[in-house]
Each structure stands twice: as structure tokens, then as C-alpha cells.
Amino acid sequence: MTKIEESHRIVCKLIYLLKRYMDDWINSQLCCGCHNFNNAHLPLFMSIGSEGISNNALAEKLNVTKQATSKIIKELESINLVTSQKSKSDARAVTLCYTEEGKQFYNSIVDQIYKLEAEYKKIVGAKNYEIAIDVMMKLIDFHDHLPVKC
Secondary structure: OOOOOOHHHHHHHHHHHHHHHHHHHHHHHHHHHHHOOOOOOHHHHHHOHHHHHHHHHHHHHHHHHHHHHHHHHHHHHHOOEEEEEEOOOOOOOEEEEEEEHHHHHHHHHHHHHHHHHHHHHHHOHEEEEEEEEEEEHHHHHHHHHOOOOO
8 A cells, every 4th residue: 555545544643533523522422411511621520530639639640730720620610510628638738529510410421431432342342442442541651751842
């Protein structure tokens, strides 16, 4: 095959298309269930966890600045999905937790994601799906450890 014939297999193009389709799916299937929730909120919202998390730990987990997480947390608090509570172990810190509405919305998102994963597994098979997830995680880890260059 020539390079032109293989252009449909260029990884950057494939990731771009998959992200675009995933964003469309998130907006139509997940975000429509909650007023003012959008796909920019999703990674942060889904990373809070049932035990809660500090803003610092959340920023580190997502590899973003604390300021970036603070902005989205304020937006999630304004739509009553997340609340900030004083940490019991550190008076200077706060723990981010789901509100009751946030817990329900989280569970709804998880259900929708499981349904999408089931569809993916029907298309490619469960084993190939798990391999794809493992490959994506390894590629993310690779990029996470690359030195930053300008």
C-alpha cells in the first residue's frame, strides 16, 4: 500500500475522529440529562469518586492545574452536582464530594457508559476491546512521561 492508501490509518486522524464522535455521543447521551453539564465537566466529575477527593489530588490525577479544576468545580457546585467540605484531617484543605443529585447523575453516566462499552464489545469482541483499552492506557502513559518541549 502507498502512503496515500494508508492515510485512513494515520493515528492522529483516527484519534481526532474518535474524540469527535465521542464528544457528540457524550453531549447527546450523557450531558442532556443535566442542565448546564457539558463534556468538559465529565473527566473531572467522573474522577471525584465515592469517597471524595481534594482539589490538589484531582488536579494531579488529571494532569491539569489546580486553577483549571477549581473553575470546573465551581461550575459543578453551581448546578448542585458537587459540594466542598472541610477536610477532617487538614483544616486548610477541602474534600470534593458528590451531592445526592450528583450521585444519581454519576450512576446514570456509568450506566450509559456500560451500554456503550457493550456495543463496542459486540462490534470488536470483548478481548479486542480490552486490548484496545490496554493499548490506549500504554500510549497515554508513554505521552505522560515524555519531556515537555517547546
